[in-house]
Amino acid sequence: MIKLDFQSWLSPKHAQKISWILIAFFGVLIIYQLSTLRLRPDGLETQAPAVGFPIAQNISYKELFNSSLFGAYVTELNENTVKKSLLNVTVVGILVAGSNSQVIIRAANGEERVYRLNDKIPGDAIIKKITVQGIVVERHGVLESLSLPKSELNFEPVAKPLEGD
Structure with a gap:
């Protein structure tokens, strides 16, 4: 042993x-x-594997260098930097739950769908932020806001007691 x-x-x-x-x-x-490691210079294409995860078709040094590897930075948003959107959609409901926040949007044709952060909504806009008041979308590189419609509360005057009896 x-x-x-x-x-x-x-x-x-x-x-x-x-x-x-x-x-x-x-x-x-x-x-x-x-x-x-296989990096291709500008202009050379890569072949997607038959099995496995899909990869980008045109990978170049330039695109890799200029890409946002860790996501796009969204600056602190205020009313001066974000304009009201002219998209033909309506925010119907919002569920705020951190990174799992969801928004219900009604399109111009009346169809309602649920969307999350970074989803594309009708009108080629991408949801960048979901808040209690509304959402911020990016359309053609410009930040725009869509607000949840506020319905005013109408209170009836207090009923007066019946006189008599």
Whole structure:
């Protein structure tokens, strides 16, 4: 029976050998990863794999460099930076739940659908923010707002008690 003494492997005598083995191992891994990396210069197209996740068809260094890898930054919004939208849609209802917020929108043809952040709504606008008051959409690079219609509360005057009896 072979007895393994792990503490002897941690001694200075073996530590240098182990560190060289680890450096060689990670070096081989890095070389392998770099050899499988395929970036195409401008204008060359890539083929989508037959099975697996779809990939973009035109990948170039320029597009990769100018893309928003971690999403687009939306600045702090106020009424001065966002104009009222002229889209032919109506906000019917809003459910605010953080990143799971939803909005019900009625299109011009009367069809109502539920949308979430970054969904495209009729009129080629993309939902960027959902608040209790309404939504902010981006259409043709411009931020626009759609508000939830406010119906005024009409209170009847207090009924006077009947006199008599």
